[in-house]
Amino acid sequence: MGRIKAKPEVCMGCHLCEVWCAVAHSKSKHIIKAFLYEEDKPLPRLVVEEKLPLTFALQCRHCAEPDCVTACISGALSKDPETGRVVHDPNQCVGCYSCVLTCPYGSIFINPRKREIIKCDLCAGLDTFYCVSHCPNEALVYEDC
Amino acid sequence: MSNMGDYDYLIIGNSAGAVGCIEGLRSVDKNGTVALVAEEDYHVYSRALIPYYLGGQITRDKLYYRSLDFYDRARVSVINGHRAVKIDSTVRVVELDNGSRLGYGKLLLATGGKPIYPPIPGLDKQNVFSFHSMSDVLGIEKELAAVQSAVVLGGGVIGLMAAEVLHKRGINVHVLELAERLLAPVVDATTSHLVEGALQKAGVTLYLKNTIDQVHGTERVESVTLKDGRNIPCDLLIVGVGVAPRVELAQGTDMEVNRGIVVDKRMQTAVPGIFACGDCASTYNFVTGAGQNLPLWPNAYLGGRIAGFNMAGMERAFVQGTAMNAMHFFDVNIINAGINVTGANSRDALGVIQEYEKDTQTYRKFILSEEGHIKGFILVGQIARAGIFLNLMRRKIDVRAFQQDLFKKDFGYADLPEALRWKLLQDDVILGVV
Numbered sequence: 001m002g003r004i005k006a007k008p009e010v011c012m013g014c015h016l017c018e019v020w021c022a023v024a025h026s027k028s029k030h031i032i033k034a035f036l037y038e039e040d041k042p043l044p045r046l047v048v049e050e051k052l053p054l055t056f057a058l059q060c061r062h063c064a065e066p067d068c069v070t071a072c073i074s075g076a077l078s079k080d081p082e083t084g085r086v087v088h089d090p091n092q093c094v095g096c097y098s099c100v101l102t103c104p105y106g107s108i109f110i111n112p113r114k115r116e117i118i119k120c121d122l123c124a125g126l127d128t129f130y131c132v133s134h135c136p137n138e139a140l141v142y143e144d145c
Numbered sequence: 146m147s148n149m150g151d152y153d154y155l156i157i158g159n160s161a162g163a164v165g166c167i168e169g170l171r172s173v174d175k176n177g178t179v180a181l182v183a184e185e186d187y188h189v190y191s192r193a194l195i196p197y198y199l200g201g202q203i204t205r206d207k208l209y210y211r212s213l214d215f216y217d218r219a220r221v222s223v224i225n226g227h228r229a230v231k232i233d234s235t236v237r238v239v240e241l242d243n244g245s246r247l248g249y250g251k252l253l254l255a256t257g258g259k260p261i262y263p264p265i266p267g268l269d270k271q272n273v274f275s276f277h278s279m280s281d282v283l284g285i286e287k288e289l290a291a292v293q294s295a296v297v298l299g300g301g302v303i304g305l306m307a308a309e310v311l312h313k314r315g316i317n318v319h320v321l322e323l324a325e326r327l328l329a330p331v332v333d334a335t336t337s338h339l340v341e342g343a344l345q346k347a348g349v350t351l352y353l354k355n356t357i358d359q360v361h362g363t364e365r366v367e368s369v370t371l372k373d374g375r376n377i378p379c380d381l382l383i384v385g386v387g388v389a390p391r392v393e394l395a396q397g398t399d400m401e402v403n404r405g406i407v408v409d410k411r412m413q414t415a416v417p418g419i420f421a422c423g424d425c426a427s428t429y430n431f432v433t434g435a436g437q438n439l440p441l442w443p444n445a446y447l448g449g450r451i452a453g454f455n456m457a458g459m460e461r462a463f464v465q466g467t468a469m470n471a472m473h474f475f476d477v478n479i480i481n482a483g484i485n486v487t488g489a490n491s492r493d494a495l496g497v498i499q500e501y502e503k504d505t506q507t508y509r510k511f512i513l514s515e516e517g518h519i520k521g522f523i524l525v526g527q528i529a530r531a532g533i534f535l536n537l538m539r540r541k542i543d544v545r546a547f548q549q550d551l552f553k554k555d556f557g558y559a560d561l562p563e564a565l566r567w568k569l570l571q572d573d574v575i576l577g578v579v
Contacts, residue, residue: 047530049559058558058570067465067532070165070450071443073193074203075210092207094197097471097528101480102443104539105570106530106557115473 002084002144004122004132006056011048011139013055017131018044021059024123024130043111045120046131057131057140060107060120062086068099068108068119088119151248152180152222154456155239157229157394158255159183160192161442162423162449164211166253167219169453177457179221180247182239186226187279188213193442195282196306199289200313208282229256232394234416251418251456254395254406255449258388258424258440263298267360273382276307288381292316295381296369298357300327304385305340305474308349311381319350319377326353331470333487335501335508336479336523343477390425390438403427405438410462412452420456422448431539432467432483432520439466465539468521471528477506480531483521483538486512495520500552502526509552517543530557540569 019031026034026042034042046059062079066086069077076093079086095115099108108119123129132140154170154177156163163181170179183189191210197203216223224241231240232252239247260275262268272288274281293316297308300322312318320327326337327344341351352371359370360382368378390405400414401407405427412420412428422428423445427436444466454461469482486497499510507526511534514520519538524531533556537544542565544551550560558566 047557049557051559054559054563056559067443070447071471073191073210073442074197074207075191094194094202095473096193097473097478097480098443099532100528101469101471101482101531102535103530103532104536106533108532110529 002122002142003062004059004120004129005141005143006058007139007141008054008056010137011055011057012137013048013050013052014136015048016134016136017046017057017140018048020130020134021045021120024126025118040113043109043118045109045118046107047109058105058107059131060086060103061105062120062122067102067104071098071102073098085122085124086119087121087124088117090116093117150180151178151250153177153250154179154253155247155249155251156181156221156253156255157239158253158257158423158425159185159187159189159223160255160257160423161210161445162255162257162452163253164189164215165446165449165451166255166420166422166453166456167216167221169450170457171219171453173454173457173459177250179219180224181216181221182224182227182229182241182247184226184228185279189215190279192277195276196310198282199285200310208279229394232398232419234398234419237418249418251420253449253452253456254414254419254421254425255423255445256391256394256425258390260384261387261389262384263356263386265357265360267362267366268382268384270360270362270364270366270382272365272380273384275384276303277388285381285383289314289316292381294377294379295319295383296321296357296366296377296379297383297385299384299386300324300329300351300353301385301387302328302331302470302472303387304383305344306472307383307385308344309347309474311383312347312349316381317350319352319379320344321352321355321357321371323354323356327351329487330485331468332479332481332485332523333510335499335510336481336525339477339506339508339525340474340479343475347475388424388440390427390440392425395421403436407436410464411455411460412448412463413455420452422452428466429463430467431464439468441469443469467538469535471531477525478528479523479525480528481521481523482535483519484512485521485523498548498551511544511548511551513544513548516541517545517548519544527554529555533557536569542569 021044022042048057076089190208228242260277295311297304297320308318357369358372361368366382395406406421407427424440451463472479494515496513501508510523512521518541
């Protein structure tokens with residue numbers, strides 16, 4: 001299982017990782033269509049932390065012992081033993097936000113339009129890690145560990 | 146009587162703590178035999194989902210906390226519909242209500258709690274329920290269609306969740322709270338008043354410093370008279386005043402009971418080989434350093450998980466538990482953790498910093514120790530990334546150098562002093578520079 005590694009020393013704070021993360025989780029997977037035409041405007045599942053000049057992107061660490069999974073009251077969050085990914089099942093989620101309370105990295109995000117959460121799924125089902133492959137300065141890299 | 150066999154691990158109870166234990170011990174011991182005794186005749190379900198189910202947000206099958214094949218996959222023998230009645234720790238045997246006996250190597254008590262019914266005559270009627278078990282769910286569900294007016298006894302988390310659900314089903318809801326404000330033990334007065342405002346705005350009627358004096362009706366409650374003499378007609382009465390730890394099995398044994406069954410950080414009771422977790426246990430609170438009952442879902446699951454590791458021989462300590470809640474009442478989101486300091490009862494060594502923004506109804510409050518450690522916090526309205534505060538609390542970080550930043554809407558790791566930031570992120574976050 002791997003994680004996405006942040007390199008603050010080369011991060012420009014362009015927020016393109018957020019944009020492309022949103023695109024990756026849109027219906028169309030198209031940067032213009034996704035934001036212009038989709039009813040549910042796609043949201044990013046990572047955040048660029050900023051205290052200029054410092055910037056770095058932080059997303060779910062897919063922890064070995066994830067606190068969010070511990071706290072989940074519905075079983076919507078689980079750690080996949082095969083892939084090591086911390087997986088969220090929106091069909092099982094009720095939006096209680098216990099995971100928001102317990103994630104040490106603040107990497108579980110609330111969709112303000114709905115009572116639901118979104119989190120990094122390491123671009124499950126896609127052929128690339130969108131935040132990584134679209135980072136113009138290679139400030140995000142995927143690392144197998 | 147028949148002996149149903151010996152198991153390496155025996156678990157009494159079938160909720161978050163039990164599942165945590167199974168998942169913990171199975172990650173260490175793949176082969177040991179495991180049995181679980183469940184009093185209720187249902188697959189493991191989440192009590193915390195009851196309001197969501199009765200509110201119509203989820204279907205019945207979503208009440209299940211784990212998939213239906215969970216026990217098979219974990220190779221756990223489930224003994225449903227029976228209650229454990231006695232433990233003989235000298236021969237390591239548990240006796241069930243049908244007389245059968247189960248031998249164990251290690252035993253976990255995850256018996257949970259039982260709803261408290263105040264000593265008011267008439268609470269045994271047909272349309273009176275707590276908000277705790279599947280039988281409550283099924284009972285309430287049967288009544289719902291015909292209910293016009295409901296009384297909820299108790300203005301705590303459970304009572305208020307029940308009130309919201311019933312209100313959303315079009316029922317006139319009356320909430321009775323004995324204290325002078327809602328959620329009094331859980332949050333401070335400012336937060337209570339924000340919640341009171343939200344409920345009143347929605348149309349829920351609140352009766353503070355009040356309770357039921359008399360219940361009227363023969364087989365069914367028809368109305369209640371309050372202490373102050375007012376009368377409320379009702380077709381449903383929900384008792385949501387709290388839950389008491391179920392410690393019966395520990396009584397009369399060498400296990401220590403202090404409201405809950407006392408355990409050490411490894412979740413072991415005073416009797417070797419017997420562990421306890423969840424609502425029935427008195428566990429370590431990392432904020433206060435004391436042992437206390439912390440009947441909350443994350444504590445139950447994690448306590449069970451830690452117990453499971455230790456039962457399987459991997460030493461682990463439960464040092465992450467404290468009071469913690471993620472709550473929402475109508476459109477108000479609240480997250481709190483740690484100690485609850487309200488106005489006058491602030492202890493001298495503790496500082497309180499807070500900000501209340503009336504326009505947006507957002508509120509943030511942090512309780513700081515003399516060393517600048519966060520001992521408790523409450524967030525209302527703005528709850529994004531709340532876990533960062535819990536992490537600062539768990540890691541006992543001195544926040545004085547950046548305490549004003551705690552009120553920033555987008556507070557995050559960037560706001561921490563550089564050395565601290567990379568120290569906090571280095572264990573679990575692989576970062577390029579450090």
